[in-house]
Amino acid sequence: MAFELIPLPFDNSALEPAVSAETLSYHYGKHHQAYVDKTNAAIEGGEHSGKSLEQIVAAARGADQGLFNNAAQSWNHAFYWYSLSPDGGEPSVELQSAIDQSFGSLDQLKEQLKSRGAGHFASGWVWLADRDGKLSIEETHDGDTLADSDFNPLLTIDVWEHAYYLDHQNKRPAYLDAIVDAKLNWRFASENFARGSIWTYPS
Ligand code: MN3
Numbered sequence: 001m002a003f004e005l006i007p008l009p010f011d012n013s014a015l016e017p018a019v020s021a022e023t024l025s026y027h028y029g030k031h032h033q034a035y036v037d038k039t040n041a042a043i044e045g046g047e048h049s050g051k052s053l054e055q056i057v058a059a060a061r062g063a064d065q066g067l068f069n070n071a072a073q074s075w076n077h078a079f080y081w082y083s084l085s086p087d088g089g090e091p092s093v094e095l096q097s098a099i100d101q102s103f104g105s106l107d108q109l110k111e112q113l114k115s116r117g118a119g120h121f122a123s124g125w126v127w128l129a130d131r132d133g134k135l136s137i138e139e140t141h142d143g144d145t146l147a148d149s150d151f152n153p154l155l156t157i158d159v160w161e162h163a164y165y166l167d168h169q170n171k172r173p174a175y176l177d178a179i180v181d182a183k184l185n186w187r188f189a190s191e192n193f194a195r196g197s198i199w200t201y202p203s
């Protein structure tokens with residue numbers, strides 16, 4: 001069965017001005033769609049047909065770089081859309097407690113997300129992740145993912161240029177300020193933290 005592009009969980013213009021409808025029309029409508037289409041084309045009728053996207057990511061890692069890139073990017077982008085929200089709410093009491101223990105405060109976590117995102121060389125992803133109740137900020141390069149890792153990802157931010165160039169040009173820190181200050185979906189992070197296992201792509 002083919003994977004479908006998940007519906008965007010908000011209107012195209014809901015994140016403006018942090019992320020514009022024009023950016024989403026390309027980033028979701030073209031880039032993400034292409035990753036899903038290429039994943040489907042690569043697995044059709046083959047040994048990976050019928051597997052979950054997480055199983056495909058794990059099987060392709062180190063074995064089939066082309067499939068890995070497209071499968072991981074399909075997963076990462078879906079996770080990214082859920083990590084964003086026009087009104088992201090607040091961390092649950094349990095997540096807030098873990099944030100305080102690991103970072104000191106939510107504000108300090110936000111500052112670290114911004115600085116790690118700004119400092120990440122070239123394309124990649126910055127994550128808030130949990131491992132056994134200890135939270136950390138992780139980075140993956142290019143299309144790499146935490147979908148098959150020992151970490152439980154709670155949130156991610158795409159720091160590829162295509163995520164922000166139309167809105168902020170080369171100013172990645174401006175994009176990160178806008179996202180991290182007001183558009184992170186703390187409800188989604190809290191759900192992921194409470195579940196304690198890695199989110200799965202709808203199938
Ligand atoms: Mn992207």
